[in-house]
Amino acid sequence: MHDIVIQVLGVAGLLALVSFLPPLAARFRMPYTVLLAGVGVALGAVIQTFAGMPGKGPFHDFLASLAELDVSSDVLMHVFLPILLFETALAVDVRRLFDDLGPILLMAVVAVFVCTFAVGYAVSLFTSLGLVACLLLGSIVASTDPAAVIGIFRDLGAPRRLTTLVEGESLLNDAAAIALFTLLLEMLTRKAQGGAGAAALDFLRDFAGGVVTGYVCGRIACMLVEPVRNQPMAEITLTVALAYLSYVLADHYVGASGVVAVVTAALVIGSVGRTRISPATWGALEHVWQQLGFWANSMIFLLTAILVPRLMADAGWAEVGLVLVVVAAAFAARGVVLFGLLPLLSWAGLAQQVSHSYKAVMLWGGLRGAVSLTLALAVTENFRVADRVQSFIAVMVTGFVFVTLFVNGTTLRWLIGVLRLDELTPVERAMRNRALALSTDTIRDRVAAVAKTYEVDAVVKDVMVARYEERLKRIDQERHEETALTDEDRVTIGLVILANREEELYYAHFSEGVVSRAVMEMLAGRSSRLLDAVKTHGRNGYRAFEEPFIAFSPWMRVASWLQRRFGIHRPLARRLSMRFEVLVAVRTVLRELLAFTRDRLARVLGQDVAFELEGLLVGRLGIVEQALSALKLQYPDYAVVLQSRYVGRAALRLEQAEYRAMHAESIISQEVLSDLERDLDQRRRVLERLPRLDVRFDVAELVRRVPLFADLPAERVATIATLLRAQLALPGETIVRRGERGDAMFFIASGAVEVLVPNLAEPVKLGTGDFFGEMALLTRQRRNADVRALGYCQLLVLDEKDFRRLVQKDADLRAHIQAVAEARRQPTQSSPAVPAVS
Numbered sequence: 009m010h011d012i013v014i015q016v017l018g019v020a021g022l023l024a025l026v027s028f029l030p031p032l033a034a035r036f037r038m039p040y041t042v043l044l045a046g047v048g049v050a051l052g053a054v055i056q057t058f059a060g061m062p063g064k065g066p067f068h069d070f071l072a073s074l075a076e077l078d079v080s081s082d083v084l085m086h087v088f089l090p091i092l093l094f095e096t097a098l099a100v101d102v103r104r105l106f107d108d109l110g111p112i113l114l115m116a117v118v119a120v121f122v123c124t125f126a127v128g129y130a131v132s133l134f135t136s137l138g139l140v141a142c143l144l145l146g147s148i149v150a151s152t153d154p155a156a157v158i159g160i161f162r163d164l165g166a167p168r169r170l171t172t173l174v175e176g177e178s179l180l181n182d183a184a185a186i187a188l189f190t191l192l193l194e195m196l197t198r199k200a201q202g203g204a205g206a207a208a209l210d211f212l213r214d215f216a217g218g219v220v221t222g223y224v225c226g227r228i229a230c231m232l233v234e235p236v237r238n239q240p241m242a243e244i245t246l247t248v249a250l251a252y253l254s255y256v257l258a259d260h261y262v263g264a265s266g267v268v269a270v271v272t273a274a275l276v277i278g279s280v281g282r283t284r285i286s287p288a289t290w291g292a293l294e295h296v297w298q299q300l301g302f303w304a305n306s307m308i309f310l311l312t313a314i315l316v317p318r319l320m321a322d323a324g325w326a327e328v329g330l331v332l333v334v335v336a337a338a339f340a341a342r343g344v345v346l347f348g349l350l351p352l353l354s355w356a357g358l359a360q361q362v363s364h365s366y367k368a369v370m371l372w373g374g375l376r377g378a379v380s381l382t383l384a385l386a387v388t389e390n391f392r393v394a395d396r397v398q399s400f401i402a403v404m405v406t407g408f409v410f411v412t413l414f415v416n417g418t419t420l421r422w423l424i425g426v427l428r429l430d431e432l433t434p435v436e437r438a439m440r441n442r443a444l445a446l447s448t449d450t451i452r453d454r455v456a457a458v459a460k461t462y463e464v465d466a467v468v469k470d471v472m473v474a475r476y477e478e479r480l481k482r483i484d485q486e487r488h489e490e491t492a493l494t495d496e497d498r499v500t501i502g503l504v505i506l507a508n509r510e511e512e513l514y515y516a517h518f519s520e521g522v523v524s525r526a527v528m529e530m531l532a533g534r535s536s537r538l539l540d541a542v543k544t545h546g547r548n549g550y551r552a553f554e555e556p557f558i559a560f561s562p563w564m565r566v567a568s569w570l571q572r573r574f575g576i577h578r579p580l581a582r583r584l585s586m587r588f589e590v591l592v593a594v595r596t597v598l599r600e601l602l603a604f605t606r607d608r609l610a611r612v613l614g615q616d617v618a619f620e621l622e623g624l625l626v627g628r629l630g631i632v633e634q635a636l637s638a639l640k641l642q643y644p645d646y647a648v649v650l651q652s653r654y655v656g657r658a659a660l661r662l663e664q665a666e667y668r669a670m671h672a673e674s675i676i677s678q679e680v681l682s683d684l685e686r687d688l689d690q691r692r693r694v695l696e697r698l699p700r701l702d703v704r705f706d707v708a709e710l711v712r713r714v715p716l717f718a719d720l721p722a723e724r725v726a727t728i729a730t731l732l733r734a735q736l737a738l739p740g741e742t743i744v745r746r747g748e749r750g751d752a753m754f755f756i757a758s759g760a761v762e763v764l765v766p767n768l769a770e771p772v773k774l775g776t777g778d779f780f781g782e783m784a785l786l787t788r789q790r791r792n793a794d795v796r797a798l799g800y801c802q803l804l805v806l807d808e809k810d811f812r813r814l815v816q817k818d819a820d821l822r823a824h825i826q827a828v829a830e831a832r833r834q835p836t837q838s839s840p841a842v843p844a845v846s
Contacts, residue, residue, distance in 0.1 A: 014069050014073045014076075015077070017066065017073055018073030021070045021073075021074075022306075022307065022310055023306075025310075026044075029044060038418065039418070039420070041305070041309060044309040046414070047310065047313070048316070049313050049410075051074070051313075051314055053317045055314065055317075080389060081383070081386035081389060084385070085386075086256070088378075089270075089304075089308070089378075089382075091248075091301065091303075092304040092305055093270045094270050094274045095297045097179055097271045097274035097278065098278045100172070100175055100176070100275065102278060104168070104169070105172060105275075107172075108173055108176065108360065110358045111359045111362055112176035114349060115177040115345065116177050116181035116184065118345060119177075119181070120150040121188070122341045122345055123337075123341040123342060125341075126340065126344075127146030127149060127337045127341070128144075130337035131145060135400070137396070138196075140192055140196050141397050144189065144192040144401065145334070145405070146338075147185055148383045149334060149376055149405060150181070150184070151181045151182050151376070152177060152373075153379045170429065173366070173370060174370060177370075179271045180271065182265075182268075186265060186267060186383070187215070189383055193386075193390070214263075214268070217262050217263065217264025218258050218268025218269040219268055220264075221269040222254050222272025223276060225254040225273045226274075226277055227280070229273070230277070232246060233281070237284075237286050238286045239289075240288065243293065244296050247277060247281075247293060250273055251270055251273070254272075255269060257269070282532075283518065287515075308382075309377065309378055312378050313381075315381070316410070331408055335412075343371050346370055347367060347371075350362055365427040365429055366429075368427060369423060369429065372416055373420055375412045375413060376405075376408060381405065381406065383405070384406065387401045387402070444483055445484065448479055449480065451476060452473055452480070455469075455472050455476065456469060456473055498614065498617040499546070499617055502605075502620075503542045506601055506621065507538050507550075508539065511536075513600055513601070514528060515528070520661050521657060522593075524589060527586055527590055530586070531593060550624055551624060553628075567579035568580055584643060588650045588651075591635055591636040592636070595629065598625055599629070601625055602626070602629075639760075639799070641759075641760035641774065641798070643758075644777075653695060660691060663688060667685065707729045707732060708722070708726055708729050711728050713777065716785065724818070728811075728814070731811065731814065732804040732806055734757075734804060735803040739800060743761065743796065743797060743801075744780075745794055746764075746790075746793050746794050750783065752784060752807045752808055753781040753805075753806050754804070755778075755779045755806070756775060757803065758800075759776065759797065759799055759802055760774065760776070761798060762774075763793050763794075766793070773798070785811050
């Protein structure tokens with residue numbers, strides 16, 4: 009029991025020490041990771057000096073517990089590394105990661121091999137150790153460390169693309185480094201033989217296996233989270249289990265890279281899990297993982313840094329010289345990849361161009377840390393490795409890691425400042441000043457209102473308001489001196505803001521329970537593609553985006569074919585339900601964006617730009633409205649059911665919010681709230697059931713709707729119905745053209761069309777059960793309008809020749825038609841609401 013207490017004292021003491029380091033790092037403007045390493049080394053020196061001395065008390069026991077703490081490479085790799093990697097990858101923007109996938113893979117894979125062989129061959133020139141041992145050293149120092157690199161770049165506030173490049177590299181290059189490390193260690197211990205080809209195959213196997221394992225684990229976790237939805241503790245716990253399970257399954261059972269598996273699983277959760285995990289839990293999940301990542305980062309650095317004095321105990325000047333050789337070789341290899349191979353990748357069109365300033369920071373920012381120290385520790389723990397090689401690896405890796413941390417890490421901020429990467433671009437500065445002027449003006453008015461509310465003395469109020477007035481003057485002066493933005497720049501900025509805001513609004517409606525999970529996933533992917541279109545093609549990309557998205561997908565076409573051909577309704581019902589929900593959600597968000605543009609963007613970007621943005625939004629809104637109108641015309645009864653389902657979902661969400669508000673106000677007890685929420689869950693499950701789609705139609709009833717046939721006996725209507733033949737019209741297809749000779753009339757069995765009548769401001773829209781072209785049966789006159797399909801239309805066509813043959817055989821029908829034709833020739837005082845289409 010005493011031993012357990014002492015170990016708990018050691019871990020708790022380290023956590024207490026860690027809690028004081030972030031404010032110290034901020035005060036001294038030092039990267040937190042560098043401070044951690046320095047404190048760890050100092051603590052390790054204290055332990056080496058005093059831990060073995062006799063004594064009592066909590067401080068002595070604390071040092072003794074750290075000296076006896078079993079800090080093995082297995083503990084670091086299996087306890088802390090999965091948490092650190094998962095937290096880092098969870099915060100990565102997957103869309104931005106894929107935008108720069110080419111450079112990231114080049115740095116994460118090719119750079120590792122180049123560095124391994126460059127360091128290995130360089131060191132072999134200055135030591136009597138074998139080449140394999142030197143290459144083993146190269147593989148250990150080849151991977152940039154996530155804890156070191158990402159922590160420092162976040163602290164420095166580096167540009168977003170630069171941060172993404174470095175984050176992606178540091179997350180993925182461990183796979184290549186560990187694959188090479190494993191192969192070379194086996195060669196060194198004579199358990200395996202191989203060369204460059206074997207290393208490449210091992211890497212491909214490890215990397216691909218890790219990606220597949222992590223993806224499968226991530227998708228399974230997204231499925232398993234459904235039963236525990238709205239249970240925050242269970243949902244967050246599942247993600248913690250996922251980090252460890254994906255690592256262990258890949259590393260020990262699949263024989264692949266556990267590092268890549270953890271990163272892939274986290275990327276899946278970050279991109280897909282946001283729609284699977286309940287919205288209320290997602291914010292808490294991010295906070296929990298930030299805390300876990302902070303602990304893992306801190307502990308892995310402290311525990312490895314504590315070992316440094318012991319590892320460096322036998323180091324001399326010769327070893328210092330060799331460390332400098334390692335540093336020179338590693339950074340030279342990195343420079344060759346960045347300034348030699350990366351431009352070739354851009355020249356080949358496989359990646360966006362990376363500026364020289366970015367490449368300089370990436371070169372200098374190739375920091376190493378806990379991963380390298382952990383691999384070196386694994387070598388020292390391997391009894392098959394000779395003592396001389398163990399000591400050599402330990403000293404070289406430790407010296408190299410701390411050179412990168414204390415030299416490169418502490419000068420990164422200076423380098424970024426020299427290269428002016430911490431400064432805003434002219435466009436960003438102009439936007440900053442515009443936004444600052446708007447917010448300062450608003451805050452000045454609010455300060456005056458607050459002073460009045462709390463009856464603050466006028467002198468105090470005037471002083472505060474004067475401060476904001478002075479600040480506004482300074483901002484106005486800066487705005488006059490800034491580079492003027494062109495109209496095209498402002499429009500592009502506005503479109504990027506609108507695309508990002510659109511995604512935020514979709515997630516807001518999802519969190520309110522109005523938008524379903526499947527639709528949210530579709531809309532999230534759509535928002536990403538919209539942003540890419542804006543960045544690539546500006547306003548033209550934005551303008552051209554909506555129509556292809558609204559067009560019927562291949563799945564919709566397959567579902568429609570199954571319904572028409574085999575009478576299978578369920579796939580079509582599901583696609584129609586999703587299409588309706590997508591259209592309603594997009595329409596709602598576009599209207600909100602219009603208000604946002606008039607209220608906010610107009611004041612930031614100017615009224616002229618806001619007017620252009622409104623025009624683009626209105627254009628998209630018109631396309632969506634047309635598609636929604638066509639859906640309602642094609643399936644009128646089903647559209648009513650879908651609308652009721654949509655509103656019902658929103659109503660249940662409002663009920664839940666009201667019940668929770670009443671509980672917060674102590675109007676109802678927890679027991680009553682639980683009972684009410686159980687009832688809500690039951691009603692929600694009923695509401696989520698897919699409503700039945702009934703698209704059956706009565707052909708005789710369609711014929712009877714035509715005024716020409718309205719008064720005919722049932723047997724004659726049935727005879728006319730037998731003359732109808734089916735015809736399918738595709739979306740956008742022109743069914744009849746103005747000026748053509750009319751030779752048939754059409755019944756819309758399913759679908760929607762628009763009639764483009766000359767001199768009418770808006771097209772006339774017809775849906776399921778409507779008809780057009782009936783005058784062709786009487787006069788065969790030329791068509792007076794174009795008729796175009798708004799969607800897939802199942803038409804029934806009555807040919808004029810077939811109809812005339814029937815009339816010739818039936819004297820009573822012939823007399824009826826002649827009477828109707830005579831009546832139509834008589835002038836009328838009232839015009840029909842919908843013009844007849846000949």
